[in-house]
Amino acid sequence: MPHEEAAAGLDRVDQRYTRGRRALVEVLAGADRPLTVPEILAASGSAVPQSSAYRSLTVLIDAGVVRRVTGTDDMGRFELAEHLRGHHHHLHCVSCGTVADVQAVPRLERALAAAAELAAEETGFAVMEHRIDLVGHCSGCR
Amino acid sequence: MPHEEAAAGLDRVDQRYTRGRRALVEVLAGADRPLTVPEILAASGSAVPQSSAYRSLTVLIDAGVVRRVTGTDDMGRFELAEHLRGHHHHLHCVSCGTVADVQAVPRLERALAAAAELAAEETGFAVMEHRIDLVGHCSGCR
DNA sequence: CTTCCTGCAAAAGTTTTGCATTAAC
DNA sequence: GTTAATGCAAAACTTTTGCAGGAAG
Numbered sequence: 471m472p473h474e475e476a477a478a479g480l481d482r483v484d485q486r487y488t489r490g491r492r493a494l495v496e497v498l499a500g501a502d503r504p505l506t507v508p509e510i511l512a513a514s515g516s517a518v519p520q521s522s523a524y525r526s527l528t529v530l531i532d533a534g535v536v537r538r539v540t541g542t543d544d545m546g547r548f549e550l551a552e553h554l555r556g557h558h559h560h561l562h563c564v565s566c567g568t569v570a571d572v573q574a575v576p577r578l579e580r581a582l583a584a585a586a587e588l589a590a591e592e593t594g595f596a597v598m599e600h601r602i603d604l605v606g607h608c609s610g611c612r
Numbered sequence: 613m614p615h616e617e618a619a620a621g622l623d624r625v626d627q628r629y630t631r632g633r634r635a636l637v638e639v640l641a642g643a644d645r646p647l648t649v650p651e652i653l654a655a656s657g658s659a660v661p662q663s664s665a666y667r668s669l670t671v672l673i674d675a676g677v678v679r680r681v682t683g684t685d686d687m688g689r690f691e692l693a694e695h696l697r698g699h700h701h702h703l704h705c706v707s708c709g710t711v712a713d714v715q716a717v718p719r720l721e722r723a724l725a726a727a728a729e730l731a732a733e734e735t736g737f738a739v740m741e742h743r744i745d746l747v748g749h750c751s752g753c754r
Numbered sequence: 755c756t757t758c759c760t761g762c763a764a765a766a767g768t769t770t771t772g773c774a775t776t777a778a779c
Numbered sequence: 780g781t782t783a784a785t786g787c788a789a790a791a792c793t794t795t796t797g798c799a800g801g802a803a804g
Contacts, residue, residue, distance in 0.1 A: 486803060488759065507793075519761055524794060526759090540682040544768085545793075561737045572735055581723040586746055589714055595703045597748040604728055606739040628778055630784065649768075661786055666769060668784085686793080687768075 472499050472535075472554045479533040479551075490518050491526045495535065495550070504539040504547035504560070504569045542605060543567040559601070563608035570608060614641050614677075614696045621675040621693075632660050633668045637677065637692070646681040646689035646702070646711045684747060685709040701743070705750035712750060 476495045477487040497513045498505065505513065507523055518526070527548055530536035535554065539547040542562045547569055549555060557579070561570040582600055590597040618637045619629040639655045640647065647655065649665055660668070669690055672678035677696065681689040684704045689711055691697060699721070703712040724742055732739040 486758070488803070490760070520793090521762075521795080522760055525796095529759095538684070540684065540686055542680070542682065544682060544686040544688050546686050561735060561739075564740065570735070570737075572737075575727050575730060577723075577727070581719075581727075582744070585717050585719070585723075585744075588717060589701075589703075589746055590748075593703060593712070593714055594751045595712075595714075595746060595748050597703075597746045598706065599747045601743070601745045601747060602724070602727075603743045603745075604732070604737060604739045605741045605743060606732075606737050609736045628784070630778070632785070662768090663770080663787075664785055667771095671784095 472550060475554050476530070476533075476535045479535040480529070483529075483533045485529055485533060490522050491530065493517050494523065494526055494530065498536065498548060498550050499554075501549070503571050504541075504549040506545050506547055510548065539569060541567050541569045560603050561608065562603055562605045563611055564605060565607055565611040568608055568610075572604070614692060617696050618672070618675075618677045621677040622671070625671075625675045627671055627675060632664050633672065635659050636665065636668055636672065640678065640690060640692050641696075643691070645713050646683075646691040648687050648689055652690065681711060683709050683711045702745050703750065704745055704747045705753055706747060707749060707753040710750055710752075714746070 472495060473487075473492065476491070480487050480491070493514050494510065497510050501513070507520070507527075510523060511518065511520065527536055527538075531538055534551055536548055537551050539549060539560060541547055541560075542564050545567065549571075557574045558571045559574055561572050562568075563570075582602065586597050586600045589595070614637060615629075615634065618633070622629050622633070635656050636652065639652050643655070649662070649669075652665060653660065653662065656665075669678055669680075673680060676693055678690055679693050681691060681702060683689055683702075684706050687709065691713075699716045700713045701716055703714050704710075705712075724744065728739050728742045
């Protein structure tokens, strides 16, 4: 259970670990892929109203507990942050929009880190993280 | 001018290259980064109404002329397809949401292509394209 | 107790759709 | 001339916000 980490993260930004926020973390911890807000609401059994979900997700992102992922459509998808979930990348399905998790490949990670640094130098961009996404058709949509 | 390519692409999917669609292609051809729909509308001087812009962009994507990019926020951003614009990647600014283009690095591209193939084998995903995005703060937001 | 979070409802913003008109071929 | 794209207006959908009530520390 990632509750300790979540509590610690919230504490860092002077936020409380309330019942609603705990429910959100629990839903995300039980998912094997990033979830949309409608999916989160359904999974929590209407224990969390929309507005609180959006507000709490924003807070959790701020606390470094949750990460927002954008797919091929423009619908917010949410997952636990890397230190709670492990480093991985995403497969985006162009037909149904679903995002699936995929394990990171160490060799690729090293190459990427180097390239990101290079790109940062060239552009004056302060790089915080990199993303590699593979886009295509998931097994269900083929 | 990418008009010939656009016309050809539309022809392939039995679509007409109309005045409105030409205007959209022209706006995107003149941009150095992916644009949101509001930005596109502003740039075209209200020559294209919202609904037509969305409808035409969908058609142009279908024709392989335009590509949709998703940033850190959930707002659609559009740019010309790779064969009209050249291969490149994106820098996403987490504070203002702007997406800037960045030239691709050949060495990295090779590593990525190999990794994408590997990931495809492991997951049963039919990979169509890969994306590398760097996320951070742009020079204006630092 | 005091402060912050929640919940409802309504607003704001982007994207989609129906239908009559207009333009493309 | 026929078919398909457009333009307007209004709907649908996700996300944001105001404000009174309730929970957390």
